[in-house]
Amino acid sequence: PGMMSGQTSPGMIDPSMGQTSSGTMQGMQGSEGGMYVATTSSEMNGGITAENTAEGAYGATTTSGAYGETAGGTMPDGTYSTSATGAYNSFGDASGAEGSTSEATNGAYGEATDGAYGEATATDGAYGEATATDEAYGEATATEGAYGETPPAEEAYGEIPAEGAEMTPEGYLPGTAPGTGNVDLSLAELDNFKDTWDPYEPSDNAVFWHIPKAGGSTVKDVIGTCHRFVMATEFGITDGHENDPEIAVVYPGGGPVGQDRSPFVNVDTTTIAGIERAKQMGFADSGLADAVVTPFIYEANELFTPTAKGRLFTVFRHPIDRAISLFYYIQVADWEPSYRPDLQEWTLEQYATSDVAENNWMTRQLTNQLEGDLNDDHLALAMEVIRRKFMVGLMTQIERTVERFERYFRWTYHVNPPNQEACRERLLQGGSNANASGNKKEKPQEGSEAYELLRLQNMYDLQLYEYIESLFEEQDEFVQDIPADFRNIDATCCKCYPATFPPEGFTCPLAILN
16 A cells, blocks of 8 residues: 556666666655665676777766765765764865876787787777776875774765765665665675785785776786786686696697797686686695686685685776676677677667666675665675775776785786886786777766666666775775885896796796797
């Protein structure tokens, strides 16, 4: 009594309504006029590995004042604080411009001078990884409790309205729903990953969570092709190594002719079956991998043990910019399982109201809630996972991001430092998987129909991204005592004559040409 629900036809949307798993629209209104919407899952698009980009496409622009109002009011610069105790403090009075950072990519895993991964080369017509920011954020001082010395305070996560969003009579954003407030934040399912503030140990396993269309290929290239580290990715089982009975470092082919092959562990950490196989082969205790790449957070927890733990890190991109890039990418990426050439005839508005579009992808992955309704409890859990378990990076600040990862994990050059530095510089200025055609698509303006439809699909991810931006500044605290140029400090050259090695030893990559 007093309740009503409505369903729109495919391709239609009411701004006050959320999307269900079937792709139709449903809203509910209570007898007292209060309205809320529980946004549910739409079809997930996983398995993206190659990232094809166009220089300058889809700049991720953040605006001071976005998500500015909290229950307690607005900060002087329009930013917000998400914690009563400061455990999740945001920008405070931070301000200042960092200029712009572009990330475009050029050739999958193949541009480095000293090794190649053999990922599929981007084709003409692939779209948009490059980003720019109008307003980067300055130095934000972490407040007491910012790094988890104490449990997060009650109401630490607050309500953060998106700019231009009209609140419902009950005080909730469209596309969100109230939670119970009783959230299990123990993160027991991720206990084989260290907390970000745990003391560094050389035996820590670096685990890169690869988010599709967020600049991950550039980071992977810097780690594998430039630093020449042993990687655990899908390439470890190529050339028949999926049948190897014992775990080992291998050098599969497939990269550009004339370049040294890169070393991999003979496992595939990008599939659930591959993770299980790696676990059975004793991957964690082998200590063979310098870095692991996976799209699966919770499943990858099983790769590690209490005595051989992992450390998570990743690069994030603004959810709407990522959604736009993904829309154009799957139209042309015929090497991907998610390839959808039929979408070339679609408008962005059609995509945003279909069951092909992702729904709060980050929040779902971080909470392992891949289907069904989301509510504010899931946002609280996603924030806690990020706060405790991830060293975060931003695609809009890729140079700061990569430098921070290098300092955090104590990565230094050991193969040929001058060549490795040149490789790194080229990737950070150009990137991996660049789109040689230079095709670009104009990003819809904030407030346009397409933008607002995508925003409704990502209401929780938008709030989560705002928190990640603030955490990126706070986490600078973790590397303050480590020199910015750490990668070159005490560097050695195993391919020089005479060769030099670090005191702890280093296995020089074999010179096996493709």
